[in-house]
Amino acid sequence: MNINTSKFETELQVRPDDIDMNNHVHSSRYMDYVLAARYDQMERCYQMPMSEFIKHNFAWVIESTFIEFKRPLLIGEKFIVRTWIDEMLPKGVKVSFEIVKKNNKISCAGNFKYTMIDATSLRATTIPEWIVARYSI
Numbered sequence: 724m725n726i727n728t729s730k731f732e733t734e735l736q737v738r739p740d741d742i743d744m745n746n747h748v749h750s751s752r753y754m755d756y757v758l759a760a761r762y763d764q765m766e767r768c769y770q771m772p773m774s775e776f777i778k779h780n781f782a783w784v785i786e787s788t789f790i791e792f793k794r795p796l797l798i799g800e801k802f803i804v805r806t807w808i809d810e811m812l813p814k815g816v817k818v819s820f821e822i823v824k825k826n827n828k829i830s831c832a833g834n835f836k837y838t839m840i841d842a843t844s845l846r847a848t849t850i851p852e853w854i855v856a857r858y859s860i
Contacts, residue, residue: 728808729860731768733760737800747795753831754788757820760804771857781848783837786815790833794824801825811855814838814847 735756743749766772776782796802803823810817815838822830841848 728858729768730805730807731760731764733763733804733806735759735802735804737796737798737802739798741796742798745795747797750790750792753790753792753822756802756804756822757806757818757835760806760820761818764806769858769860771854777842780842781854782840782842784840786836786838788833788835790831792831794828794830796822796824796830802830808858809834811850811858813849816850816858 737748741748741752762773802825804820805823806818806820808816809819815836817834817836819832819834821832824830838847839850839854840846
C-alpha cells in the first residue's frame, strides 16, 4: 500500500566510541544512527512515540536492512539522518534513509524493512488503520 509521506530529519554527531580501527565510523553504527533518528521522528514528527506502540501491545522488528556506503563519517562530525516511509505493507513498513554530511554529500543510503508484531505472541500482525493514518503525513 503506497501512502503519501514526508521526509524527516534528525541531526546527530559522531562520538569517539563510534570510531573503528580505520579511524572512521564503524559500519554497525550507521544502523544505530538510523534507529536513533526514527525514535526521535516517531515522537517529534509523527506524534506517536514507541511507548504508544508498547501501550497497544505492538512492537517492531527488523526484517532486513540494506546500506550502501559512499563516504565515511569521522570523529566529531555532525550529520543529518533523513528518513521516509517508502512503502506501507499489511504487516510492515519499508523505511528508506540517507545519512548526509554537512557538505550535503551522502555518507550512506539504504532502507530497513520492519515487521509489526504482537508483543505477547511475538508474531507478525496487521498494522491497524489508525496507525497507518498517523504515519501517512
